[in-house]
């Protein structure tokens with residue numbers, strides 16, 4: 001009887017469950033979008049219970065779609081949107097506030113007020129650039145603004161978790177309170193060198209250590225699901241932040257290997273092995289997923305808005321009916337006609353780190369139409385990737401020849417071709433674009449012996465299509481100059497407010 005690994009991929013806009021077989025093929029998949037809440041400009045929230053219900057529901061649907069029994073699922077691997085912060089009551093299991101999402105900018109004033117010496121301490125200890133993006137100031141905000149929360153936290157009655165911790169806690173009926181190294185490294189509270197929560201940072205943000213989960217490797221058995229959920233207990237044996245899971249799922253096991261994931265945001269990660277590489281060009285140092293007890297590190301360029309810009313065209317501007325149609329609409333025109341969109345809807349992440357920057361569209365003329373606008377939105381994704389990739393090359397002294405890609409927007413061939421042209425590298429798209437979920441499956445499967453080692457996993461990676469650079473370099477450079485000017489506009493706009 002064939003056995004499977006089930007991945008629970010809890011993303012920013014949807015929850016997914018996927019059953020993988022030994023060859024890394026998808027046996028069944030279920031996906032549900034869930035509501036996004038924008039209570040004020042720049043604020044983004046989720047309902048943690050809606051996250052849980054949607055995740056549980058897709059897991060049940062995927063198992064049913066595969067027509068398998070729970071005993072055929074050897075283990076569950078969890079991967080999640082990172083940094084998003086949930087605080088809940090230990091006794092009742094009720095969240096005390098909505099989950100504050102990684103994109104949320106509400107704590108920008110706290111970050112603006114940090115003194116430079118402490119900022120340096122945060123960088124040295126956590127590897128991160130102080131920013132509202134990370135969990136620390138989100139937890140502090142909840143404790144400061146929810147009535148009674150600080151007192152209850154001090155009495156040890158509240159727990160904090162990123163989404164992995166929340167889901168594992170729910171799946172085990174409140175028995176297991178853990179996170180993994182990759183997720184811990186995104187909180188801005190974790191010492192990535194000593195591998196422990198940092199007391200000085202906790203004190204500064206006034207966060208009681210009793211709220212924090214035990215930190216474990218990404219590949220190990222954390223516990224079992226309650227039997228009532230899937231008909232029998234299933235081991236939970238892998239957990240990793242979605243970007244680190246994608247790096248693992250792309251088999252970027254060797255130092256120097258790089259992937260870029262095009263989802264809501266865009267995240268370029270390079271495996272740097274046992275060495276944490278410090279960035280001097282606006283990237284962050286983070287912990288990578290590994291299947292041993294000792295950690296590996298990665299260098300990351302985090303772009304906040306990528307596919308989300310295409311969703312914005314769909315949902316807010318109603319310019320396109322679906323994200324997928326963006327490719328056909330962009331192909332209606334030869335180029336953007338000089339239009340640039342800088343989708344700084346939630347500020348700009350790497351390498352600019354400006355929480356106050358806001359979206360900008362420039363270069364429009366009376367002849368600008370839908371095709372130009374959609375094309376400019378797609379191109380903005382490739383330009384943002386160019387910015388972080390150049391920063392990575394400067395930090396590591398490397399010159400990238402090829403780039404492995406994945407994520408929802410990697411399905412867009414116009415975007416992938418433009419990416420190859422702008423970067424002047426080979427863009428390699430694997431057969432399985434669900435690399436994030438696959439990475440979590442690999443981590444769980446390795447922990448329970450479903451796969452024996454990384455070599456076995458590597459054999460599963462298959463190239464679907466390679467995009468070769470074909471644009472004249474002068475033309476590409478000219479386009480890049482335009483992008484630089486457009487970004488300058490977005491930055492100046494915020495500074496003059």
Ligand SMILES: Nc1ncnc2c1ncn2[C@@H]1O[C@H](COP(=O)(O)OP(=O)(O)O)[C@@H](O)[C@H]1O
Nearest residue numbers: 011013263264307308311323324407408409412
């Ligand atoms: N063909 C496409 N062209 C451009 N963008 C796309 C396409 N398909 C999906 N997207 C974008 O990709 C994102 C979804 O990708 P996904 O990897 O599921 O993201 P996440 O895990 O962040 O929820 C959405 O923002 C969507 O707009």
Ligand SMILES: O=P(O)(O)OC[C@H](O)CO
Nearest residue numbers: 011012081082263264265
């Ligand atoms: O949900 P995604 O795939 O856009 O990923 C979000 C990132 O984890 C944020 O750091």
